[in-house]
Amino acid sequence: MFLLRTDRQLAFLLGSCALLSAAIVLLILLFLVKESWPVLQHVALMRFVTDASWHPVQGLYKLTPMLSATLYSTLGAILLATPLGIASALFSRYYAPPFLAGCYRRLVELLAGVPSVVYGFWGLTTLVPLIGRLHPPGVSLLTGILVLTLMILPTVALTVDAALAAVPVAYVRSAAALGLSRWSLISGVALPAARSGITAGILLAAGRAIGETMAVLMVAGNVVEQPHSIFDSVRTLTANIALEVAYATGDHRAALFVSGIALMTLVLVLVGIAECFPRKRYYD
């Protein structure tokens, strides 16, 4: 490939930046392993699965209930937020009058900007007592899922909205010229064409849900036990780290870094799965 001198310099600069970003991820992984090494040296990896419970001060390190809590809460939030987010985007893009759509979009953007701890606080003081009336004590997987749904809903709504906006005008005009109804246009043309954007939005939201700490910590109850119903109290991996790291020393601290590794592995697996997803391209 023929490159000008300036191009070569730019390529070098961009290449180093890219390398640096990639190296940071590796460095974080390396750091996690280094910090958890003290406990990994004398505690077999299997014990993080087979121990009786999570009581690190007493040398019990079972992580799996927190792993499933993270998975369940993320999955639940995605299942709820995806249809709502897509519906919201379709409304503002295809059904709402332009003025209303503009206001509505600003509102959703505002929702996306609310700090997570505010959601957590609202959840703790409003949602928890409400669900507590249904099934005490109220702090539960369900509350966690609902708060997470609220938090990732704007992410889904805004990315889907942007994906729909990026559907080429020619498609829409052609569909209109064919005399398609509005719903046929949406289901047959717009949604399939925006598919990859929508998937990306959902993945982004999933990432936010997995990483969310404070809001879940405040409303999910934080008891480390395998949940049997949505009313059971759960602790996610992120909440585990936030709850205990301030006062953890020695093996306890190292065990918390192991939960960090577990979280990172979970994210890697999810990203891997997303990569493997077959990407059909419509109309291209």
Add this chain to the structure above:
Amino acid sequence: MKKLGIVVTLIVLTGAVWGLLRIQSNETKIEKLVLTGSSTIAPLAAEIGKRFESFHSNVRVDVQTGGSSRGISDARAGLANIGMASRGLKEDEKDLLNFTIALDGVSIILNKSNPVNALDKQQIIDIYTGKIANWKEVGGNDAAITVVSKAEGRSTLELFLHYFSLKNTDIKPQVIIGDNQQGIKTVAGNPDAIGYVSVGAAEYEAGQGAVIKLLPLAGIAASVENVRNRSFPLSRPLNLVTRGEPGGVARQFIDFASSPQVNDLIEAQFFVPVAH
């Protein structure tokens, strides 16, 4: 590119020279005060250390955790200038000197609407181990008890377990919380919850209108006053310990930490300053 290279080299060189100068000045002037021990006292000691440094620019206060036992053994072995111990000295530790800088008390809290006004020690143990699961068994409403406990590593949990002679694996909680604030909010939002938090935090929040009440223990009201006069049973002293009479900077630090000048720092951590 060349210009960029020169700029980068300059920045790196300046940094290196500045670093060298700092190290040199460290070697010549700075006096270091090492505190090790209880993770309960460490955050407070670090805050006091910061304020102490602002008055004594030639002193660096280095605070390390590792538990009360480490604080005592480090002070005895001379590995630390001052040890931190969140308990009184035992009989075989009387060779060390002990300076109480603050007191730590834990109160059992209930929602204000709960008709239960007192629980004895055994009832609290039974509630926390899951043997009593309904308020009517202790004279309250017919409602399931929501047991609120603290996350591992917290000093409040440690003190609570120690007083009731429990292990954390014995406790069967429905909710686990991090800091005092979260505990108070949880109990205030749930009429059937029981929790325990620092006396200082609970008294302050109850005074600010939080719908909680502090349960007396062994007939003694849970209040900052009763922690200060050491009559409240669920409390402990936060001590600085030294081997022999401290001198120099260590003496100055202990005097400073025991003076009213740090009362606001002590209260900010929900501990109780000692009576002066």
